[in-house]
Amino acid sequence: MFDCDSSQFFFNLILRPKDLDPITDLVLFKKGLKPIWEDSPQGGKWIIRLKKGIASRYWENLLLALIGDQFKVGEEICGAVISVRQTEDILSLWNKDATNKDVTYKIKETLKVVLDLPEKISMEYKAHNSSLADNSSFRNTTKH
Template sequence: MPTVVEQDDATYTTVLADPVHFNVKHPLYHSWTLWYDQGGKKTPSAQTWSQNLKELVTFDTVEDFWGVYNNIAKINELQSGANYHLFKKGIKPMWEDAANAKGGKWVVQMPKTRNNTEINDYWLYTTFEYEDEICGAVMSTRRAFNRIAIWTRTCGKREVCERIGYQFKEALGINMQFEFQAHSDASKSGPYNKDKYVV
Protein backbone atom coordinates (compact mmCIF):
# COMPACT_ATOMS: atom_id res chain seq x y z
CA MET A 1 0.00 0.00 0.00
CA PRO A 2 1.32 3.51 -0.77
CA THR A 3 2.89 5.59 2.00
CA VAL A 4 0.65 7.89 4.05
CA VAL A 5 1.43 11.51 4.94
CA GLU A 6 1.16 11.95 8.72
CA GLN A 7 -1.31 14.49 10.12
CA ASP A 8 -1.46 15.51 13.78
CA ASP A 9 -4.11 18.27 13.99
CA ALA A 10 -6.72 17.23 16.58
CA THR A 11 -9.48 19.16 14.75
CA TYR A 12 -9.44 16.63 11.94
CA THR A 13 -12.12 13.95 12.01
CA THR A 14 -11.13 10.94 9.95
CA VAL A 15 -13.26 8.23 8.42
CA LEU A 16 -11.87 5.90 11.09
CA ALA A 17 -13.35 8.05 13.86
CA ASP A 18 -16.63 8.90 12.12
CA PRO A 19 -17.44 7.11 8.84
CA VAL A 20 -20.28 9.55 8.07
CA HIS A 21 -19.18 13.01 9.23
CA PHE A 22 -15.42 12.89 8.63
CA ASN A 23 -13.84 16.15 7.43
CA VAL A 24 -10.40 15.05 6.30
CA LYS A 25 -8.76 12.31 4.29
CA HIS A 26 -5.30 10.84 4.77
CA PRO A 27 -3.15 12.00 1.83
CA LEU A 28 -0.57 9.72 0.25
CA TYR A 29 2.92 10.92 -0.68
CA HIS A 30 2.12 10.18 -4.33
CA SER A 31 -0.93 9.95 -6.57
CA TRP A 32 -1.42 6.49 -8.04
CA THR A 33 -3.17 5.36 -11.22
CA LEU A 34 -4.72 1.93 -11.72
CA TRP A 35 -4.59 0.52 -15.24
CA TYR A 36 -6.08 -2.68 -16.65
CA ASP A 37 -5.61 -4.82 -19.72
CA GLN A 38 -7.02 -8.14 -20.82
CA GLY A 39 -4.31 -9.88 -22.80
CA GLY A 40 -5.24 -12.15 -25.65
CA LYS A 41 -3.93 -15.59 -26.55
CA LYS A 42 -1.52 -14.19 -29.12
CA THR A 43 1.37 -11.95 -28.15
CA PRO A 44 0.24 -8.45 -29.13
CA SER A 45 2.41 -5.84 -30.78
CA ALA A 46 3.43 -2.83 -28.68
CA GLN A 47 0.82 -0.74 -30.49
CA THR A 48 -2.10 -3.14 -29.99
CA TRP A 49 -1.08 -3.74 -26.37
CA SER A 50 -1.03 0.01 -25.73
CA GLN A 51 -4.49 0.36 -27.29
CA ASN A 52 -5.77 -2.43 -25.04
CA LEU A 53 -4.42 -0.73 -21.89
CA LYS A 54 -7.17 1.10 -20.01
CA GLU A 55 -6.61 3.82 -17.41
CA LEU A 56 -9.24 3.17 -14.72
CA VAL A 57 -8.80 5.62 -11.83
CA THR A 58 -6.30 7.86 -10.03
CA PHE A 59 -6.31 8.34 -6.26
CA ASP A 60 -4.17 10.21 -3.72
CA THR A 61 -5.68 9.41 -0.30
CA VAL A 62 -5.99 6.32 1.87
CA GLU A 63 -9.78 6.55 1.80
CA ASP A 64 -9.87 6.70 -2.00
CA PHE A 65 -7.45 3.78 -2.17
CA TRP A 66 -9.84 1.65 -0.12
CA GLY A 67 -12.75 2.88 -2.21
CA VAL A 68 -10.98 1.61 -5.32
CA TYR A 69 -9.72 -1.63 -3.76
CA ASN A 70 -13.13 -2.56 -2.37
CA ASN A 71 -14.95 -1.90 -5.64
CA ILE A 72 -12.83 -3.61 -8.27
CA ALA A 73 -12.62 -7.30 -9.04
CA LYS A 74 -10.20 -9.13 -6.79
CA ILE A 75 -7.17 -10.73 -8.41
CA ASN A 76 -8.54 -14.27 -8.03
CA GLU A 77 -11.74 -13.15 -9.83
CA LEU A 78 -9.97 -11.87 -12.96
CA GLN A 79 -10.04 -13.84 -16.19
CA SER A 80 -6.87 -15.58 -17.26
CA GLY A 81 -4.66 -13.17 -19.19
CA ALA A 82 -5.76 -10.08 -17.26
CA ASN A 83 -3.36 -7.59 -15.69
CA TYR A 84 -3.71 -4.82 -13.12
CA HIS A 85 -1.03 -2.12 -13.24
CA LEU A 86 -0.75 0.28 -10.28
CA PHE A 87 1.72 3.06 -11.13
CA LYS A 88 2.52 6.51 -9.85
CA LYS A 89 0.50 9.15 -11.64
CA GLY A 90 2.24 10.25 -14.81
CA ILE A 91 4.10 6.95 -15.30
CA LYS A 92 2.67 4.58 -17.89
CA PRO A 93 3.14 0.85 -17.24
CA MET A 94 5.42 0.49 -20.25
CA TRP A 95 9.16 -0.10 -20.66
CA GLU A 96 9.28 2.90 -22.99
CA ASP A 97 8.13 5.40 -20.36
CA ALA A 98 11.05 7.62 -19.35
CA ALA A 99 10.60 6.76 -15.64
CA ASN A 100 10.88 3.03 -16.39
CA ALA A 101 13.44 3.04 -19.20
CA LYS A 102 16.54 2.62 -17.00
CA GLY A 103 14.87 0.41 -14.42
CA GLY A 104 13.81 -3.17 -13.99
CA LYS A 105 11.44 -5.37 -12.08
CA TRP A 106 11.34 -7.87 -9.26
CA VAL A 107 9.18 -10.81 -10.27
CA VAL A 108 7.70 -13.77 -8.47
CA GLN A 109 5.49 -16.34 -10.14
CA MET A 110 3.16 -18.46 -8.02
CA PRO A 111 1.21 -21.52 -9.11
CA LYS A 112 -2.53 -21.20 -8.64
CA THR A 113 -4.10 -23.11 -5.77
CA ARG A 114 -7.65 -24.38 -5.45
CA ASN A 115 -8.63 -21.54 -3.10
CA ASN A 116 -6.21 -18.96 -4.53
CA THR A 117 -7.49 -16.06 -2.39
CA GLU A 118 -4.07 -15.44 -0.80
CA ILE A 119 -3.06 -13.67 -4.01
CA ASN A 120 -5.37 -10.80 -3.03
CA ASP A 121 -3.38 -10.29 0.19
CA TYR A 122 -0.07 -10.43 -1.70
CA TRP A 123 -1.32 -7.62 -3.94
CA LEU A 124 -2.58 -5.57 -0.99
CA TYR A 125 0.36 -5.82 1.41
CA THR A 126 3.21 -4.92 -0.91
CA THR A 127 5.04 -1.96 0.71
CA PHE A 128 8.55 -0.51 0.43
CA GLU A 129 11.11 1.61 2.24
CA TYR A 130 12.56 3.13 -0.94
CA GLU A 131 9.28 4.43 -2.33
CA ASP A 132 10.98 6.99 -4.58
CA GLU A 133 12.63 4.07 -6.40
CA ILE A 134 9.29 2.36 -7.03
CA CYS A 135 7.45 3.15 -10.26
CA GLY A 136 4.62 0.69 -9.85
CA ALA A 137 3.43 -2.88 -9.55
CA VAL A 138 1.86 -5.31 -12.00
CA MET A 139 -0.38 -8.23 -11.09
CA SER A 140 -0.90 -10.78 -13.85
CA THR A 141 -3.21 -13.77 -13.80
CA ARG A 142 -2.68 -16.70 -16.13
CA ARG A 143 -4.28 -20.11 -16.51
CA ALA A 144 -1.80 -21.97 -14.28
CA PHE A 145 -0.16 -19.19 -12.25
CA ASN A 146 -0.26 -15.64 -10.96
CA ARG A 147 2.67 -13.26 -11.31
CA ILE A 148 3.40 -10.12 -9.32
CA ALA A 149 6.12 -7.67 -10.33
CA ILE A 150 7.49 -4.51 -8.75
CA TRP A 151 8.92 -2.02 -11.24
CA THR A 152 11.87 0.12 -10.14
CA ARG A 153 13.24 3.38 -11.50
CA THR A 154 16.83 2.13 -11.68
CA CYS A 155 18.60 -1.20 -11.94
CA GLY A 156 22.22 -0.19 -11.32
CA LYS A 157 21.99 0.52 -7.57
CA ARG A 158 22.57 -3.02 -6.37
CA GLU A 159 22.15 -2.34 -2.63
CA VAL A 160 18.87 -0.48 -3.13
CA CYS A 161 17.55 -3.02 -5.65
CA GLU A 162 18.35 -5.95 -3.39
CA ARG A 163 16.83 -4.19 -0.38
CA ILE A 164 13.62 -3.70 -2.34
CA GLY A 165 13.73 -7.36 -3.30
CA TYR A 166 14.11 -8.48 0.31
CA GLN A 167 11.28 -6.15 1.42
CA PHE A 168 9.08 -7.51 -1.36
CA LYS A 169 9.81 -11.07 -0.26
CA GLU A 170 9.24 -10.24 3.41
CA ALA A 171 5.95 -8.41 2.70
CA LEU A 172 4.59 -11.40 0.81
CA GLY A 173 5.96 -13.96 3.26
CA ILE A 174 6.68 -16.41 0.46
CA ASN A 175 9.61 -18.83 0.65
CA MET A 176 10.41 -18.72 -3.04
CA GLN A 177 13.15 -17.23 -5.18
CA PHE A 178 12.50 -13.66 -6.30
CA GLU A 179 14.29 -12.54 -9.45
CA PHE A 180 15.18 -9.11 -10.79
CA GLN A 181 15.37 -8.33 -14.48
CA ALA A 182 16.37 -5.07 -16.16
CA HIS A 183 13.79 -3.80 -18.64
CA SER A 184 16.58 -3.39 -21.19
CA ASP A 185 17.18 -7.16 -20.97
CA ALA A 186 13.50 -8.10 -20.95
CA SER A 187 12.88 -6.14 -24.15
CA LYS A 188 15.54 -8.07 -26.08
CA SER A 189 14.91 -11.26 -27.98
CA GLY A 190 17.33 -14.12 -27.59
CA PRO A 191 19.91 -14.57 -24.80
CA TYR A 192 20.20 -11.80 -22.21
CA ASN A 193 21.56 -11.21 -18.74
CA LYS A 194 18.55 -12.76 -17.04
CA ASP A 195 17.91 -12.37 -13.31
CA LYS A 196 20.52 -9.76 -12.52
CA TYR A 197 19.76 -10.04 -8.81
CA VAL A 198 18.17 -12.90 -6.87
CA VAL A 199 16.88 -12.97 -3.28
Protein backbone atom coordinates in the same frame (compact mmCIF):
# COMPACT_ATOMS: atom_id res chain seq x y z
CA MET B 1 4.37 7.92 -2.53
CA PHE B 2 1.09 6.48 -3.69
CA ASP B 3 -1.96 8.72 -3.34
CA CYS B 4 -3.69 7.18 -0.33
CA ASP B 5 -7.18 8.48 -1.10
CA SER B 6 -7.31 7.14 -4.65
CA SER B 7 -5.34 4.00 -3.71
CA GLN B 8 -7.75 3.18 -0.89
CA PHE B 9 -10.70 3.68 -3.24
CA PHE B 10 -9.00 1.44 -5.79
CA PHE B 11 -8.30 -1.24 -3.17
CA ASN B 12 -11.94 -1.32 -2.06
CA LEU B 13 -13.18 -1.84 -5.62
CA ILE B 14 -10.52 -4.14 -7.04
CA LEU B 15 -11.28 -7.59 -8.28
CA ARG B 16 -9.13 -10.32 -6.79
CA PRO B 17 -6.84 -12.34 -9.09
CA LYS B 18 -8.78 -15.52 -8.26
CA ASP B 19 -11.89 -13.92 -9.81
CA LEU B 20 -10.26 -12.99 -13.11
CA ASP B 21 -10.03 -14.84 -16.40
CA PRO B 22 -6.60 -15.98 -17.60
CA ILE B 23 -4.57 -13.50 -19.63
CA THR B 24 -5.61 -10.55 -17.46
CA ASP B 25 -3.28 -7.99 -15.91
CA LEU B 26 -4.15 -5.72 -12.98
CA VAL B 27 -1.86 -2.76 -12.36
CA LEU B 28 -1.33 -0.11 -9.70
CA PHE B 29 1.18 2.56 -10.71
CA LYS B 30 2.03 5.98 -9.37
CA LYS B 31 0.25 8.89 -10.97
CA GLY B 32 1.93 9.85 -14.24
CA LEU B 33 3.65 6.49 -14.73
CA LYS B 34 2.48 3.79 -17.11
CA PRO B 35 3.23 0.06 -16.92
CA ILE B 36 5.42 0.18 -20.02
CA TRP B 37 9.16 -0.42 -20.20
CA GLU B 38 9.74 2.82 -22.08
CA ASP B 39 8.42 4.93 -19.15
CA SER B 40 11.44 3.92 -17.04
CA PRO B 41 13.97 2.34 -19.43
CA GLN B 42 16.67 2.33 -16.73
CA GLY B 43 14.34 0.43 -14.39
CA GLY B 44 13.41 -3.16 -13.86
CA LYS B 45 11.09 -5.41 -11.93
CA TRP B 46 11.05 -8.14 -9.35
CA ILE B 47 9.04 -11.14 -10.56
CA ILE B 48 7.40 -13.74 -8.36
CA ARG B 49 5.70 -16.72 -10.01
CA LEU B 50 2.82 -18.15 -7.98
CA LYS B 51 0.84 -21.32 -8.35
CA LYS B 52 -2.83 -20.82 -9.13
CA GLY B 53 -5.10 -20.02 -6.21
CA ILE B 54 -2.72 -18.14 -3.92
CA ALA B 55 -2.11 -14.84 -5.72
CA SER B 56 -5.01 -12.89 -4.19
CA ARG B 57 -3.50 -12.72 -0.71
CA TYR B 58 -0.07 -11.74 -2.06
CA TRP B 59 -1.58 -9.09 -4.35
CA GLU B 60 -3.62 -7.57 -1.50
CA ASN B 61 -0.58 -7.53 0.82
CA LEU B 62 1.53 -5.88 -1.86
CA LEU B 63 -1.07 -3.18 -2.47
CA LEU B 64 -1.28 -2.46 1.25
CA ALA B 65 2.54 -2.28 1.48
CA LEU B 66 2.62 0.19 -1.42
CA ILE B 67 -0.17 2.34 -0.01
CA GLY B 68 1.51 2.23 3.42
CA ASP B 69 4.92 3.19 1.96
CA GLN B 70 6.61 0.17 3.55
CA PHE B 71 9.45 -0.11 1.04
CA LYS B 72 11.31 3.00 2.26
CA VAL B 73 13.17 3.55 -1.02
CA GLY B 74 11.93 7.05 -1.81
CA GLU B 75 10.48 7.50 -5.27
CA GLU B 76 12.11 4.30 -6.56
CA ILE B 77 8.92 2.19 -6.75
CA CYS B 78 6.92 2.72 -9.95
CA GLY B 79 4.09 0.26 -9.40
CA ALA B 80 2.94 -3.32 -9.30
CA VAL B 81 1.33 -5.80 -11.70
CA ILE B 82 -0.47 -9.09 -11.18
CA SER B 83 -0.59 -11.14 -14.38
CA VAL B 84 -3.21 -13.87 -14.28
CA ARG B 85 -2.23 -16.67 -16.63
CA GLN B 86 -3.57 -20.14 -17.44
CA THR B 87 -1.15 -22.17 -15.30
CA GLU B 88 0.29 -19.58 -12.90
CA ASP B 89 -0.07 -16.02 -11.68
CA ILE B 90 2.87 -13.61 -11.87
CA LEU B 91 3.37 -10.78 -9.41
CA SER B 92 5.82 -8.05 -10.34
CA LEU B 93 7.03 -4.90 -8.65
CA TRP B 94 8.58 -2.27 -10.93
CA ASN B 95 11.33 0.15 -9.92
CA LYS B 96 13.09 3.09 -11.62
CA ASP B 97 16.78 2.16 -11.51
CA ALA B 98 17.95 -1.39 -12.19
CA THR B 99 21.59 -0.37 -11.80
CA ASN B 100 21.20 0.61 -8.13
CA LYS B 101 21.93 -2.79 -6.59
CA ASP B 102 21.48 -1.57 -2.99
CA VAL B 103 17.95 -0.37 -3.74
CA THR B 104 16.96 -3.43 -5.75
CA TYR B 105 18.23 -5.63 -2.90
CA LYS B 106 16.26 -3.60 -0.32
CA ILE B 107 13.13 -3.95 -2.46
CA LYS B 108 13.67 -7.72 -2.65
CA GLU B 109 14.14 -8.06 1.10
CA THR B 110 11.11 -5.87 1.84
CA LEU B 111 9.00 -7.92 -0.59
CA LYS B 112 9.95 -11.09 1.28
CA VAL B 113 8.86 -9.56 4.57
CA VAL B 114 5.64 -7.78 3.55
CA LEU B 115 4.44 -10.78 1.55
CA ASP B 116 5.72 -13.32 4.10
CA LEU B 117 7.09 -15.37 1.22
CA PRO B 118 8.02 -18.99 1.87
CA GLU B 119 11.64 -19.95 1.14
CA LYS B 120 10.61 -22.16 -1.82
CA ILE B 121 9.16 -19.29 -3.88
CA SER B 122 11.82 -17.97 -6.23
CA MET B 123 12.21 -14.32 -7.06
CA GLU B 124 13.65 -13.13 -10.34
CA TYR B 125 14.78 -9.69 -11.44
CA LYS B 126 14.68 -8.34 -14.96
CA ALA B 127 15.91 -4.95 -16.16
CA HIS B 128 13.59 -3.20 -18.63
CA ASN B 129 16.39 -2.80 -21.16
CA SER B 130 16.58 -6.63 -21.26
CA SER B 131 12.82 -6.76 -21.81
CA LEU B 132 13.13 -4.28 -24.65
CA ALA B 133 15.98 -6.28 -26.19
CA ASP B 134 14.23 -9.66 -26.13
CA ASN B 135 10.66 -8.30 -26.38
CA SER B 136 9.62 -10.30 -23.33
CA SER B 137 8.52 -9.54 -19.81
CA PHE B 138 9.47 -12.87 -18.28
CA ARG B 139 12.16 -14.55 -20.45
CA ASN B 140 15.83 -14.32 -19.55
CA THR B 141 15.35 -13.27 -15.95
CA THR B 142 18.01 -13.42 -13.25
CA LYS B 143 17.16 -15.80 -10.39
CA HIS B 144 17.86 -14.56 -6.87
